[in-house]
Amino acid sequence: MTKITSKREEDYSKWYNDLVVKADLAEHSAVKGCMVIKPYGYAIWEKIQADLDKMFKDTGHVNAYFPLFIPKSFFSKEASHVEGFAKECAVVTHYRLKNAPDGSGIIVDETAKLEEELIVRPTSETIIWNTYKGWIQSYRDLPLLINQWANVVRWEMRTRLFLRTTEFLWQEGHTAHATREEAIVETEKMLHVYADFAENWMALPVIKGTKTANERFAGALDTYCIEALMQDGKALQAGTSHFLGQNFAKAFDVKFVNKEGSHEYVWATSWGVSTRLMGALIMAHSDDQGLVLPPKLAPFQVVIVPIYKGEEQLKQISEVAIKIKKALETKGIRVKYDDRDTQRPGWKFAEYEFKGVPIRIAIGGRDLENGTVEVARRDTKEKESLQQTQLETKIEHLLQQIQDNLYQKALAMREDKTSYVDTYTEFKEVLETKGGFIMAHWDGTAETEIKIKEETKATIRCIPLNNKQESGTCIYSGKPSFQRVVFARAY
Amino acid sequence: MTKITSKREEDYSKWYNDLVVKADLAEHSAVKGCMVIKPYGYAIWEKIQADLDKMFKDTGHVNAYFPLFIPKSFFSKEASHVEGFAKECAVVTHYRLKNAPDGSGIIVDETAKLEEELIVRPTSETIIWNTYKGWIQSYRDLPLLINQWANVVRWEMRTRLFLRTTEFLWQEGHTAHATREEAIVETEKMLHVYADFAENWMALPVIKGTKTANERFAGALDTYCIEALMQDGKALQAGTSHFLGQNFAKAFDVKFVNKEGSHEYVWATSWGVSTRLMGALIMAHSDDQGLVLPPKLAPFQVVIVPIYKGEEQLKQISEVAIKIKKALETKGIRVKYDDRDTQRPGWKFAEYEFKGVPIRIAIGGRDLENGTVEVARRDTKEKESLQQTQLETKIEHLLQQIQDNLYQKALAMREDKTSYVDTYTEFKEVLETKGGFIMAHWDGTAETEIKIKEETKATIRCIPLNNKQESGTCIYSGKPSFQRVVFARAY
Numbered sequence A, B: 001m002t003k004i005t006s007k008r009e010e011d012y013s014k015w016y017n018d019l020v021v022k023a024d025l026a027e028h029s030a031v032k033g034c035m036v037i038k039p040y041g042y043a044i045w046e047k048i049q050a051d052l053d054k055m056f057k058d059t060g061h062v063n064a065y066f067p068l069f070i071p072k073s074f075f076s077k078e079a080s081h082v083e084g085f086a087k088e089c090a091v092v093t094h095y096r097l098k099n100a101p102d103g104s105g106i107i108v109d110e111t112a113k114l115e116e117e118l119i120v121r122p123t124s125e126t127i128i129w130n131t132y133k134g135w136i137q138s139y140r141d142l143p144l145l146i147n148q149w150a151n152v153v154r155w156e157m158r159t160r161l162f163l164r165t166t167e168f169l170w171q172e173g174h175t176a177h178a179t180r181e182e183a184i185v186e187t188e189k190m191l192h193v194y195a196d197f198a199e200n201w202m203a204l205p206v207i208k209g210t211k212t213a214n215e216r217f218a219g220a221l222d223t224y225c226i227e228a229l230m231q232d233g234k235a236l237q238a239g240t241s242h243f244l245g246q247n248f249a250k251a252f253d254v255k256f257v258n259k260e261g262s263h264e265y266v267w268a269t270s271w272g273v274s275t276r277l278m279g280a281l282i283m284a285h286s287d288d289q290g291l292v293l294p295p296k297l298a299p300f301q302v303v304i305v306p307i308y309k310g311e312e313q314l315k316q317i318s319e320v321a322i323k324i325k326k327a328l329e330t331k332g333i334r335v336k337y338d339d340r341d342t343q344r345p346g347w348k349f350a351e352y353e354f355k356g357v358p359i360r361i362a363i364g365g366r367d368l369e370n371g372t373v374e375v376a377r378r379d380t381k382e383k384e385s386l387q388q389t390q391l392e393t394k395i396e397h398l399l400q401q402i403q404d405n406l407y408q409k410a411l412a413m414r415e416d417k418t419s420y421v422d423t424y425t426e427f428k429e430v431l432e433t434k435g436g437f438i439m440a441h442w443d444g445t446a447e448t449e450i451k452i453k454e455e456t457k458a459t460i461r462c463i464p465l466n467n468k469q470e471s472g473t474c475i476y477s478g479k480p481s482f483q484r485v486v487f488a489r490a491y
Helices: A012-022 A039-058 A079-085 A125-135 A180-200 A247-251 A276-285 A310-330 A345-354 A365-370 A391-416 A424-433 A446-456 B012-022 B039-058 B079-085 B125-135 B180-200 B247-251 B276-285 B310-330 B345-354 B365-370 B391-416 B424-433 B446-456
Strands: A026-028 A035-037 A069-071 A088-099 A106-108 A113-120 A144-153 A167-177 A207-210 A222-229 A235-245 A255-257 A263-265 A267-274 A302-306 A335-337 A359-363 A372-377 A383-387 A418-420 A437-441 A459-464 A484-488 B026-028 B035-037 B069-071 B088-099 B106-108 B113-120 B144-153 B167-177 B207-210 B222-229 B235-245 B255-257 B263-265 B267-274 B302-306 B335-337 B359-363 B372-377 B383-387 B418-420 B437-441 B459-464 B484-488
Touching: A012 A026, A012 A276, A035 A039, A039 A144, A039 A167, A039 A180, A039 A276, A079 A247, A088 B113, A113 B088, A125 A144, A125 A167, A125 A247, A125 A267, A144 B144, A167 A180, A180 A207, A180 A222, A180 A235, A180 A267, A222 A391, A222 A459, A222 A484, A235 A247, A235 A276, A247 A267, A267 A276, A276 A391, A302 A310, A302 A345, A310 A335, A310 A359, A310 A365, A310 A391, A345 A359, A359 A365, A359 A391, A365 A372, A372 A391, A383 A391, A391 A418, A424 A437, A424 A446, A446 A459, B012 B026, B012 B276, B035 B039, B039 B144, B039 B167, B039 B180, B039 B276, B079 B247, B125 B144, B125 B167, B125 B247, B125 B267, B167 B180, B180 B207, B180 B222, B180 B235, B180 B267, B222 B391, B222 B459, B222 B484, B235 B247, B235 B276, B247 B267, B267 B276, B276 B391, B302 B310, B302 B345, B310 B335, B310 B359, B310 B365, B310 B391, B345 B359, B359 B365, B359 B391, B365 B372, B372 B391, B383 B391, B391 B418, B424 B437, B424 B446, B446 B459
Parallel strands: A302 A335, A302 A359, A418 A437, B302 B335, B302 B359, B418 B437
Antiparallel strands: A026 A035, A069 A113, A088 A106, A088 A113, A088 B088, A144 A167, A167 A267, A207 A222, A207 A459, A222 A235, A235 A267, A255 A263, A359 A372, A372 A383, A437 A484, A459 A484, B026 B035, B069 B113, B088 B106, B088 B113, B144 B167, B167 B267, B207 B222, B207 B459, B222 B235, B235 B267, B255 B263, B359 B372, B372 B383, B437 B484, B459 B484
């Protein structure tokens, strides 16, 4: 039977890793830093993809696909972008292998050296803006609202499944606009889409805000983000949306003729979420018994397990089970009926608990007589006996209740782990003992931000949108401040 | 207005390329051999993906994701696989760039050289079977029925959009079985899935068959394929399904304990289709007026264009149009209503004809009075006036008619271009004048096959499944033969 021996309270990091591997979500591959996303994990990612994709399309975006490789020289075109992205990356230098003369295997064919090295994309602004140059001539060609689902590579020395891997899957939106205002509206719109998804699909409360200059995306004028809190009190950036100004249009010379007939540089945004969301989802809700999945993203929302003696009884139970399955499916509920005879009911109970299936329905001999089923919730572990009649409506409500409960639980946890501090001593103490989000005054300088980071490993996660303005003094420098910002140690 | 000047009859290759670029399907990128798939092209690919994915899931498969990179040494483990795949490929040798000391840009950091080079996957058998080793212990772990949607890279010197590109998108199924028989059943099952998709979604008739030993996938014991014929008389391999025997299990030491308790090597299959299908789809049905899309794969199946004078009339027409759109959508029909005032109706007519939208509905002032609409088919270019009442049922039938008509037309073309020849002289003459599939006797030797290929550029596309057995003599060697095989020049 699958289970994990590490406890969440004792060793959060080991607990997380065990859970990811044993619940068939992902594992490390033979290639350093790259993961294999296993079928159950991939099924959750497919659900995330499908739901996000629908939200992108509902907001007017279309998908396209751009090359995996980027010529090295493209990175040098945007000054700050090169600093942020063109360093730790996979470099393709050759395009052929050949048999070793000594018969020992295959070796790189040195005659097949590329004139210009190709970089495996760490993000696609450069190749996409180089392409947009051919697509944009007039204001009639704008806005361009394009998204790409792709794999990207950033060479990482220390990796953790889903949270930080050399190769990861993501989506990257890249939009082009005629005006600054329209680009900013787009940047904020996508931030709200991400927050909506985090809160209403992942059941994960997030703070929406902007990054400090220091933490911005390389090449952006402004980076918006959603920040979530994990059960161990560490923050996790769950999505970012960047207002890129005219930086990439200038770097790749993308101009358009406006309605008045004059030439202007195009305004840009980019925004992305990645398989990192899988890490957030797992860490936010799970417990020592395994995964806990919010119903909206669970590959199976309901599993039905028969408890039977003999083939005849299984046949009778199966009839009821299949009828229930069909009734649930008409409500759009995703159901698995597990009638395998290779495993006992107890094993199945533990397995689906471990895999985080939101609702388990068990049907036994007595249920047949009474017209009942036993319904168990994964989140609260409560069980109740319900009549089979109109079960689909009850289950539908229950799924919504579980979804809401997970969100409320995560919100209560976050509120519990959010502290307001006014001195640096208190700041450090809270950080060591309780962790979580720390709301503190900051003097607005990069210098102070960097000092605090060096001394405590805490970073400014964001400056919340519509932040309350109040006068105070910076916890570090004592200089005047007009608002608190969100500090935390982060993944 | 978008149109192409090249004619299909005059320069098929140029016609194809113009069509792909101007219909917003794809274009060449700044990276040699790699394409950009543009939004309209990608929307068709998304539809192909979604429908195939459903077919894979309905036949019991699940998706997963394996690393982009494969250690070089993995390729040497399966003797014939290395010959086929580890030659023309993208090789990652370094993992860091740095600023050039002279300030001229960024250069490869020679200190960040990988101990073992990584190959960007040209296909994933090796990395996947290396992973399966950890997943398979007992017969209870079998079968493993896994598919992956991914990008792959094969370094190509001569590329054509969709048909042959250095990077392309595809799916690759990799299954593991306890017995030879079960693996063969799987290989054939997936061939039938591909044929079903080609014929009933793409409206593209295909011949199902097996490849000769010479044309097999590197590492396979048997390669099954579906072969289609394009309008220029050249063949196109549209999908392959491979029975891999125990080759990869032996190369990566993947054994399982069978029911009797003894250790056996696992049996394998792999199967794939790629963005090449886009090329087949475009080439199979389109004409000098542009794309022709089968309704099942068209991003929009119906476009509604208003023909109006003044805002008031547009308002009245829009009311009718939106009602029709909604009624069609309840039938699951994909509809676009184009009420843009920046373009004239004539421009829109040409645009949607060019983009291959199966049905155009035009609504003008007189239609308002008469309760009618004008319905135009893209395939036959026929127009008719229809009553607005129960239009959704008529359109639903019409879409099915168009789907059927495209298939029948393609089938008639293929039959017209299929020749039975009995001499090598006749063979060469048909090849030069008419092209198409040539059914001819072959002595079964690789030697003859290679000679014919060298002399005529024609290859054996496949040996059809359930092939008619008849005695004859090989067109080349004159030796006895018991069946005809399918020859053609191919993409």
